[in-house]
């Protein structure tokens with residue numbers, strides 16, 4: 001007891017190991033159900049090899065460290081566990097491969113446009129974590145253009161269309177790309193005069209917080225176009241002090257911070273869970289932007305919650321939080337001119 005009281009934050013800083021570089025985190029991430037379950041004290045029989053063969057397991061150790069030990073219902077584990085429910089029956093397997101019409105929205109290689117004024121650049125086909133509910137789990141990422149030469153066609157298309165005011169860097173996850181390449185991309189985008197906003201969609205700050213490193217902050221800070229940073233946190237247990245620090249650095253570098261989450265059955269589709277999530281987010285000056293109704297993708301149907309539950313959650317948030325803390329509950333329907341409010 002005495003030693004704990006005697007230790008100052010500086011002592012803690014000096015004794016805790018330096019965080020590994022983010023590239024190292026990706027390299028040493030967990031890639032098998034057996035290893036994941038061993039680390040958190042659960043039997044390997046709760047994972048499905050068939051599901052893992054369909055969509056490989058991939059989880060950095062920083063994310064595993066936020067899971068509770070020995071709990072098969074842990075909300076973070078459930079986001080990444082190759083679950084037998086993914087391949088349980090015909091229904092599980094029958095849903096769409098491309099539920100949101102990405103193939104039809106492709107304007108040039110790697111550039112999707114569905115909505116007026118904004119276009120989405122598939123900056124990388126790689127993610128820093130494999131989320132089992134993801135609608136992009138069947139996207140042909142191998143064909144996604146990579147690096148400066150791969151992005152050139154998309155940059156030309158944006159340059160030649162003055163109606164595009166905003167570019168979303170998405171993927172995959174754009175922050176799996178090296179900062180030297182991202183700096184190049186930001187410079188190119190910033191030279192396009194009609195482009196006023198650059199939005200970065202990434203789950204990395206919550207998965208590998210040390211990815212928010214000085215080089216990244218440099219290219220955020222140097223952008224002429226306004227930078228919006230949309231993270232993806234589904235459950236309050238994902239939020240810890242390293243995530244908070246990373247987001248604060250982004251904010252102090254001039255980015256506006258938003259969050260989107262996906263409504264996941266039995267995981268975050270309870271009013272109190274969403275209330276705690278939104279409260280923690282706004283305490284970090286992150287505005288809850290969207291709660292997405294699940295996109296119907298094969299292998300993820302067991303995560304589908306209901307629209308009624310979503311409405312009850314929004315009502316609960318409205319009654320307990322400031323208006324700016326209440327996210328929009330939406331779904332994406334192929335061919336619609338915006339996300340569809342529910």
Ligand SMILES: *Cc1c(COP(=O)(O)O)cnc(C)c1O
Pocket residue numbers: 105112113114115118119120168338339
């Ligand atoms: C979701 C999405 C956007 C962004 O929509 P907002 O409502 O502006 O957040 C843009 N482009 C594509 C292709 C999208 O899927």
Ligand code: SF4
Pocket residue numbers: 127128129130131134135136171172173203232
């Ligand atoms: S695109 Fe986002 S939600 Fe999908 S697997 Fe990658 S990080 Fe997860």
